[in-house]
């Protein structure tokens with residue numbers, strides 16, 4: 105990977121001056137309002153003192169002494185019931201000269217998240233900032249999220265077990281979400297770009313911005329002799345701590361050099377003298393790279409597994425093959441521009457993602473959609489859940505070795521749902537249907553008839569057939585029952601969300617925990633199972649499909665009382681201004697909790713746009729689920745998490 | 755859990771049912787005279803179909819819904835023989851990946867802008883088919899196309915490179931009407947309403963003027979006082 109990649113990150117300090125619009129006075133003139141105190145905030149403040157914890161701007165508490173962080177988090181977890189860190193990110197306040205690390209803690213029994221912030225001074229140039237204590241000892245779910253903050257902002261976390269870049273490759277130069285970082289073909293800080301109109305002669309990007317003008321090499325960088333070994337650190341972490349393993353290419357050089365991708369690439373020699381009498385079957389410890397091009401990884405994901413014979417003893421993930429810096433793009437975009445981009449996060453369920461984003465922006469703007477649009481939103485989101493679960497179950501069977509026949513049975517119904525999406529929104533997957541304060545189109549009579557046919561006839565029949573085909577199938581059961589077990593407390597600690605968490609006995613669903621839209625009007629249940637294994641993760645999805653169907657049916661009936669075509673609050677507008685502020689909004693997508701942390705400075709663009717992606721965070725727990733199982737099960741366990749790489753890598 | 759193996763047998767039963775359904779469905783349409791006339795893609799896409807759903811693309815194609823969107827095109831008003839676009843620039847501003855480039859026409863003497871685009875480009879390699887341009891254009895001058903098979907041989911059309919210029923983008927409104935019938939109806943209705951409003955306004959104005967002409971005298975003293 106490293107050899108072909110352009111060796112340095114683009115980060116032009118002196119690229120073209122930003123197109124006229126500066127990020128409208130962030131953190132400058134008027135002091136923003138401080139967060140109103142909630143009882144929880146008061147409790148925490150009393151415990152640690154006002155000098156340590158003070159209300160932060162807009163929302164949450166600001167921790168002034170970062171050495172107290174672990175103590176505060178432990179108190180939050182043990183005494184106040186905030187048992188997971190659901191979102192962890194940072195914001196670069198370049199004008200004020202500090203980074204703000206933002207934590208959202210969540211109670212698994214429900215309620216709003218608790219916001220905690222802390223600040224570290226912004227370093228010069230490309231340097232790392234001061235370290236922040238890692239929360240991984242308190243919350244396992246912080247592991248990937250902290251690595252992401254490190255990767256994107258250059259904020260190191262002390263005592264983190266494995267602090268390496270996560271979405272970018274080791275050796276990448278620069279910290280892409282810092283405000284002074286500029287991407288290749290950088291044109292301006294915010295859209296719309298001035299050059300398009302009224303004198304916009306088209307030029308291809310690579311002609312417009314010569315590559316050389318736009319790239320920043322590290323001082324003394326010599327491209328001819330550059331050699332990066334981005335995997336060295338990775339293999340190193342896997343060789344550590346296993347008795348009897350010797351690194352093959354000993355002195356100085358770290359780990360064995362991989363010779364290829366997608367196959368068994370590196371072999372650790374075992375010290376046979378030590379282990380001869382430990383087990384009789386002489387199995388070798390080997391490292392196998394599964395992916396990034398592998399049918400079982402559901403996209404371009406690389407699982408590096410260490411095997412003892414066939415048993416997985418360690419697992420590391422290499423992510424970021426689909427990384428496109430979605431968050432930076434989101435900060436360049438105007439508020440409206442960004443809606444179609446959210447479709448491309450989890451591209452199986454674009455409509456659910458749009459809702460999350462639109463909901464958060466509406467929260468900041470203080471608007472609500474009209475009745476009819478509320479129903480349309482629920483209708484589309486629940487149909488999305490059904491089609492996504494069809495897909496997940498179909499492909500879980502693929503992972504089990506039942507190639508495509510069962511998957512295609514379910515994809516048939518999924519396609520009929522997509523037909524509806526296409527005829528309403530114009531596209532099967534990239535729907536771009538939600539608008540701030542409404543949706544873009546109403547359903548015609550024919551489309552409603554199609555939806556009713558699906559909701560009352562076809563889908564119920566198909567779910568029955570699905571259960572008949574699978575639920576009691578001996579092979580399915582033999583392969584899935586008890587596989588990938590992760591108990592409830594661990595799942596919560598790993599910030600796991602979505603069907604996987606509910607299959608572990610935790611009735612946590614944003615539609616109930618923090619209801620949005622009009623979900624409080626429908627009669628439906630949050631199914632819960634207690635097996636916490638692959639089989640229950642499959643069954644919970646079937647049960648959820650039935651509940652979603654119930655919602656869709658009620659929705660179609662209740663919708664008749666609303667006025668046709670009343671789908672937009674206010675006038676149609678493309679030039680939104682969102683009042684300065686911060687908001688964390690979230691929805692329950694088929695994959696879990698999808699959150700958006702947005703910071704506005706009152707302008708046309710988001711100052712900070714962060715996506716809390718459930719696929720990404722759910723992957724944190726994959727290692728613990730997989731270790732001890734056979735390598736073939738690793739594939740199934742990954743399948744049961746139902747990740748989509750567009751959302752993992754962003 | 756029943757007898758070992760019953761689950762598998764049941765599953766095989768489902769597969770068998772699908773196998774039979776596929777032929778049963780075809781047979782039904784073959785025997786049914788009127789059904790046989792219906793093109794297969796349409797039949798297969800219907801939610802009532804129980805058999806196979808696949809069609810043999812590119813020999814057969816699924817019908818596209820009216821709202822289907824692919825890259826945009828510019829509408830040419832065949833009645834007035836002019837571009838509908840006024841080069842107002844809204845589409846270039848709302849375009850998320852910023853792939854629309856417009857050069858406004860200027861009056862050669864006064865340098866004042868003329869509401870006609872001189873050049874208009876859409877870089878289709880960047881266009882994300884979001885449909886915002888069509889949605890927010892105040893003049894119904896840009897619409898989403900249904901032609902989803904875009905490819906060019908660079909040696910034959912070296913200037914294209916999937917960057918559509920004004921000549922490629924412009925299509926007559928009759929084409930727009932044929933692929934977007936209900937949108938076209940709405941446009942016609944809007945236009946009729948507009949005209950009606952104009953006519954009414956003109957009438958009212960004429961009436962007011964007539965009234966003024968009929969009684970000019972009482973108005974003047976009132977003004978002076």
Ligand code: SF4
Nearest residue numbers: 839840842843845891
């Ligand atoms: S296509 Fe429409 S929005 Fe775009 S410049 Fe022309 S008139 Fe304006």
Ligand code: SF4
Nearest residue numbers: 849881882884885887
């Ligand atoms: S469809 Fe979207 S991306 Fe394409 S030109 Fe129109 S606004 Fe731009």
